[in-house]
Amino acid sequence: MEIAPAKQRIQLDRDAWVQAAVEVLAEEGVSGLRVEVLAKRLKVTKGSFYWHFQDRRDLQLAVLHDWKEGRIRDIVKQTRAQPGQELEQIYHVIDVYSTRRSRRGMLIELAVRDWARRDAEAAAIVAEVDDIRLRSARELFLACGVPLEEASSRCTLLYAYVFGLSLMVYDRFAEDPARLKRDIADLIARSAAMKQAAPGQSG
Amino acid sequence: MEIAPAKQRIQLDRDAWVQAAVEVLAEEGVSGLRVEVLAKRLKVTKGSFYWHFQDRRDLQLAVLHDWKEGRIRDIVKQTRAQPGQELEQIYHVIDVYSTRRSRRGMLIELAVRDWARRDAEAAAIVAEVDDIRLRSARELFLACGVPLEEASSRCTLLYAYVFGLSLMVYDRFAEDPARLKRDIADLIARSAAMKQAAPGQSG
């Protein structure tokens, strides 16, 4: 018997609490972010929580900033295109956000945006993320030769669409969901001002 | 002194509670729908509530059905077009849903949709409303000469856009918000398959 694996005695830090909080946020929304629920999930008591955090609000702000940093990292990753591949990258962004694959991320996104409707600090962070996202996407359109105003319109449409789609029960018209989503992507991405053709089977 | 206006002694019925509940729903979301909070708002105690309702869930279902009925009435009102005026009606629908004017209705819409993510009965009702909305909007596109599949794509894009827009902080690119929204409406509504020109200043 070298070591007893009875009690794992893993030291928790702030980040462990934040990660668990994000998980609960995805499942239950902001109103589900409760100290004792989190503690039970982490197999500790709230005595631990109040060691790492001042109060509940302290955790909430940590969650918000964690989300913001993650989103910014993701934006630069998703919108960085090889020169000449900007249109493909636009389609990629639409696909990433509108697929069931990133369901968890979208649930968090929706929870944070719902949160932002009643919390000024959450709203400010969402506004920051929106701003970065929209500007990054607009750069892609601009690189495709789309004029500034149209690029603004199309990238606004892009993000409004993907967020809105995620809160619809959109299995309507489901005779061919893949075709539906591809056609919508074309409506968003393809401009008459573009010199190049659309990628994939959309040409 | 004919009548003493001291205590209004207004009889409350189920509908009064439902209306107050919808108001709270718009302001606080589903988690704010609490019996005692509603009672305080209506200047009564929860003794009244439990006379008109079996429990909290009873009220919730009443709110959901009230919302559903109201939405259905609104859909047939907003999508009923004079023959030949279908395109104008499409623009009207986009405008109604994306304007700040109907902010309250959109807040309720978002609250119900957030609700639907964790409540099966709410989800079923949202699905019903979505179905009716999408089919009604698709009829407008079909009447404009747009083929079926494209009509499905465009009306899905339409509703995803208006819902998504409402949960963005979209005062970005705000040099001319009116132009931005008009251009986006054109992207959604104007099809190459249409015989007629777009209304307003969009032609």
Next chain:
DNA sequence: ATGATTCCATACGCTGCAGTATGGCGGCGT
């Protein structure tokens, strides 16, 4: 070893809220 520090458990008070039980007031019929 021993004291200090870190991290967590336990126990407590308090508030908000769901639901129940029961009493009370006013209008109604007869």
Next chain:
DNA sequence: ACGCCGCCATACTGCAGCGTATGGAATCAT
């Protein structure tokens, strides 16, 4: 006038959750 009934107030139990106080175990420094 009297009793019934519709509508609401009051008072209670019970639970969940926030925050605090304090004790205790493990780890580290010296």
